Amino acid sequence: MKRRLGVVAALACVASLTLSQAAWAVEPGEMLNDPRLEARAEAISKTLRCVVCQNENIDDSGAPLASDMRRLVRERVSAGDTDDQVRAYLVARYGNFVLLKPPLQPDTWLLWFGPAAVLLLAAAGFSAAYLRRKPAAPAPAPLTADERKQLDALLADTPPGNTP
Amino acid sequence: MKRFLPLIPIVLFAVFAAAMYFGLKNDPRALPSVVVNKPMPEFNLAPVLPGQPGLAKADLVGRVSLVNVFGSWCGVCVEEHPTLLDLSARKAVAIYGVDWKDSPAEGAAWLNQRGNPFTQVGSDQAGRLALDLGVSGAPETFVVDKHGRVRFKQVGAITPDVWRDTLGPLVAKLEGEP
Numbered sequence: 173m174k175r176r177l178g179v180v181a182a183l184a185c186v187a188s189l190t191l192s193q194a195a196w197a198v199e200p201g202e203m204l205n206d207p208r209l210e211a212r213a214e215a216i217s218k219t220l221r222c223v224v225c226q227n228e229n230i231d232d233s234g235a236p237l238a239s240d241m242r243r244l245v246r247e248r249v250s251a252g253d254t255d256d257q258v259r260a261y262l263v264a265r266y267g268n269f270v271l272l273k274p275p276l277q278p279d280t281w282l283l284w285f286g287p288a289a290v291l292l293l294a295a296a297g298f299s300a301a302y303l304r305r306k307p308a309a310p311a312p313a314p315l316t317a318d319e320r321k322q323l324d325a326l327l328a329d330t331p332p333g334n335t336p
Numbered sequence: 337m338k339r340f341l342p343l344i345p346i347v348l349f350a351v352f353a354a355a356m357y358f359g360l361k362n363d364p365r366a367l368p369s370v371v372v373n374k375p376m377p378e379f380n381l382a383p384v385l386p387g388q389p390g391l392a393k394a395d396l397v398g399r400v401s402l403v404n405v406f407g408s409w410c411g412v413c414v415e416e417h418p419t420l421l422d423l424s425a426r427k428a429v430a431i432y433g434v435d436w437k438d439s440p441a442e443g444a445a446w447l448n449q450r451g452n453p454f455t456q457v458g459s460d461q462a463g464r465l466a467l468d469l470g471v472s473g474a475p476e477t478f479v480v481d482k483h484g485r486v487r488f489k490q491v492g493a494i495t496p497d498v499w500r501d502t503l504g505p506l507v508a509k510l511e512g513e514p
Contacts, residue, residue, distance in 0.1 A: 240437075241467065264370065265468055267370040
């Protein structure tokens with residue numbers, strides 16, 4: 173019983189943690205009246221990094237600078253910018269670092285393709301090693317008639333119930 | 337050739353370990369700035385000190401200047417302040433202040449209490465100019481050349497060392513440019 177209570181308590185803790193995470197940092201006063209524009213602004217915000225907290229997107233972050241950035245995103249969205257234009261606007265000021273997903277460009281090729289390249293290299297190395305392995309030892313010569321007889325005798329001696 | 341093959345994983349590991357080791361010493365807060373070598377954005381800030389002018393982009397053109405982003409709420413700015421006052425007293429360079437995310441009244445009180453090193457101070461209460469400058473925290477200082485172009489961004493406090501080793505020589509060099 174005690175243990176069950178403990179489990180319930182632990183679950184409650186986890187639940188409250190996840191629920192509190194779901195609470196957005198977007199303040200009511202920041203939201204746009206048009207729900208479609210607001211949804212777009214929210215989606216864009218989730219792809220932008222809060223440059224103060226660094227590992228949080230600006231939609232989730234409670235930092236004052238993130239609030240300014242959210243307002244800027246809404247301003248640009250209301251002004252008719254496309255999603256990419258809004259992101260480009262911020263990249264022009266904060267650099268690619270502001271994007272949570274780094275863009276695919278020559279100086280990020282290593283980042284994007286590095287892991288796959290290492291995997292391929294490893295696969296190539298293992299295949300080469302596998303193909304160049306020494307051939308297996310030749311199969312043993314078949315039993316002679318004498319050996320066969322000996323083996324049969326041994327097998328016949330095995331007590332019942334002890335066979336493999 | 338063949339007897340060097342077993343060394344490959346060791347060499348790879350050494351390279352990887354070295355990269356990780358130097359990665360440890362990187363400052364994750366030191367972000368590359370993309371506004372360097374771009375013109376200052378257009379701005380026109382309201383005054384912080386009553387009866388004195390605010391700050392606009394046109395004020396910066398014609399001489400080399402520092403644009404210092406500060407706030408009365410900013411702790412490191414307090415540490416930086418004596419250096420700015422000293423530079424201002426020595427007339428080493430024109431320093432302009434951007435009072436960031438701060439009420440003008442609190443910014444003015446802060447300057448009245450600690451002294452005002454700024455030629456002009458503008459209030460960026462909404463944080464709009466700071467966004468255009470890619471500011472991520474205070475204090476940050478932009479070195480602006482005679483044509484209103486950002487030439488350097490100092491993240492964190494200007495200390496006497498920073499002035500002597502980095503900003504001072506840069507300002508002197510920019511003064512020499514046409």
